[in-house]
Amino acid sequence: MSHANAALTPRQRLRLARKVVEEGWSIAAAADYFRVSWPTAQKWAHRYLELGRDGMADRSSRPHSHPNRTPQPLVKKIVHLRLRKRLGLVQIAARLGMPSSTVHAVLTRCRLNRLSHIDVKTGEPARRYEHQTPGALIHVDVKKLGNIPDGGGWRYVGRAQGRRNRASTPGKERNAYRNPLLRHAFVHTVIDDHSRVAYAEIHDDERADTAIGVLQRAVSWFADRGVRVERVLSDNGSAYRSHAWKHACADLAVKPKFTRPRRPQTNGKIERFHRTMADGWAYAKHYNTESARRAALPAWLHFYNHHRPHTAIGKLPPISRISNNLPGHYT
Structure with a gap:
């Protein structure tokens, strides 16, 4: 060269x-x-x-033949153990009596070197999809978070201090054992399949009327950005299986779709967003009160949509897929 x-x-x-x-x-x-x-x-x-x-011109240095390459029958055995048994390369090497480095080379060549590339349920290579246009499909779900007591939760102050903070938080209901009930925050999230642009609201329940209100405001929010929502994908929760949800989707001209039972991977984009949201906002720092954490959500969503590079879309911010404006133009 x-x-x-x-x-x-x-x-x-x-x-x-x-x-x-x-x-x-x-x-x-x-x-x-x-x-x-x-x-x-x-x-x-x-x-x-x-x-x-x-x-x-330069020629490739790749050899014309590979006389020492792993035989195809042995490659099939390696792939079979990886897909069906989900074994690591050391376990596969021990079973087949071969070096683990050879097993790793074969798995890398077959794009099976990471177990995250393999579906947990079926053992087959993960099938990924992405709709071609913004709004062709949006994902909806609810993330349930425990409310933070005054003074901070146990993740940052420790379990002993966390229990004292729970006990001293005023205005909270108590259970039969007189322990304070802080209840939960329900983060209703919506994410566009193509662009990964996200919309979220925090509520105190996950009832159907609450989910419908979030959907209506999310559809309007996307419309303000030039995106027409065509389909909505949800799990089989009672709110999304209700007649009210079906009628609301019809009024919005949005087709409802549902994941297969006990298969959250179908809605994997929003499940992955929940993990990002938890790391970047919900548990990112010490919040003295629940209201402080809720007040921080809009700023984090703006950062996620307009500034945070997303590895699934070429390390660009999600808003770049639905807008010609630069990330810094939104304030």
Whole structure:
């Protein structure tokens, strides 16, 4: 391969070959003039005779054959153990009596080197999809979070102090054992399948009327950004299986779709968003009160949509897929 300090770039190779083939220079004279070895000058002259100008380009160093490559029957055994048994490379190597480095090379070549690429339920390679246009499908779901007591939760202050904070938080209901009930925050989330642009609201329940209100406002929010929602995908929760949800979707001209029972992978984009949201907002820092955490959500959503690089869409912010405006233009 040619490089910055190479004696012969493709252009110099062509000059050398023409000196020998067309101008009658000897191989020795051309090698001395271009400061290369005699075999090198001969190689480029012969290649010019065979292929002409096109023969001056670099060739791949990949060998024509691989006599020591792992036999195909053994490759099939490795793939079978990976897909059906979900074994690691050390376990596969032990079963087949071969080096773990060879097993790793085979799994990498077959794109099975990471178990995250394999579906947990079926053992088959994960099938990924993405709709071609914004609004063709949106995902909806609810993330349930425990409310934070005054003074902070146990994740940051420790379990002992967390229990004291729960006990001293005023205005909370108590159970039969007189322990305070802080209840939960229900984050209703909506994410566009194509762009990964997200919309979220926090409520104190996950009833059908609450979910419908979130959907109506989310559809309007996307419409303000030039996106028409066509379909909505949800799990089989009671709110989404209700007649009210069906009628609300009809009023919005949105087709409701549902995941297969006990298969959250179908709605995997929003499940992955929930993990990102938990790391980036819900548990990212110490909040003294639940109201402080709720107040921080809009700012984090803005950062996620307009500034945070998303690896699934080429390390661009999600808003770049539905808007020609630069991330910094939204304030």
